[in-house]
Amino acid sequence: MPDRDVTISTIQRELTAFARRARQKAARIHPGLSLVTYTMLDHMRETGGCRGTDLAEHFLLDKSTVSRQTAVLERLGLIVREPDPDDRRGQILRPSEDGLRLLDEAHQQRRATFEERFTEWGDEDLERFSGYLQRYNAVS
Incomplete structure (x- = not known):
């Protein structure tokens, strides 16, 4: 069995x-x-829209960083701002x-990449890998 330190380094x-x-x-x-x-x-699409403070909290970023990043998205025409109905x-x-x-x-491109990368993987391997990723990402 491989040394745990070596395995973690590989991961x-x-x-x-x-x-x-x-x-x-x-x-x-x-x-x-x-x-x-x-x-x-x-994340904005997944949530149906959110405030900048929500982005800062979700991504553990400073509000000024979120402000700069959202300004880029706005300049590129990729987001819109709407009044918050609650505030x-x-x-x-x-x-x-x-x-x-x-x-x-982008989703279609990623999906095609995954399909290509997993061509040689059997269903059991895919299910196991999916479960491991879910388990890893479930830890906060």
């Missing part, structure tokens, strides 16, 4: 490689997007039509 290396690929793919999806701005845009002083950030189209295209 760390492989997850770092995964993150590096994710950053590169974000830039290919749109040259003005970083992985952070892309994931914020995706007229606040704004809800939502993906624009262009933002939704970009997210849909």
Whole structure:
């Protein structure tokens, strides 16, 4: 059985490689997007829209960082701001039509990449891998 330290080092290396690929793919999806701005845009879609403070809390970022990132998304025409119905002083950030189209295209590209990468994997391997990822991500 492999040494636990070696195994954890391997996991760390492989997850770092995964993150590096994710950053590169974000830039290919749109040259003005970083992985952070892309994931914020995706989170806005998942939640149906949210406030900047919600993004800061979800991603554990400073409000000024969120403000800069959302300004980029707005400049690119990928989000819209709407008055918060619960607090007229606040704004809800939502993906624009262009933002939704970009997210849909990115989802299709990612899906095709996964289909290609997993061609040789059997159903049991995929189910096991899916379960491990869910288990890993469930820990906060």
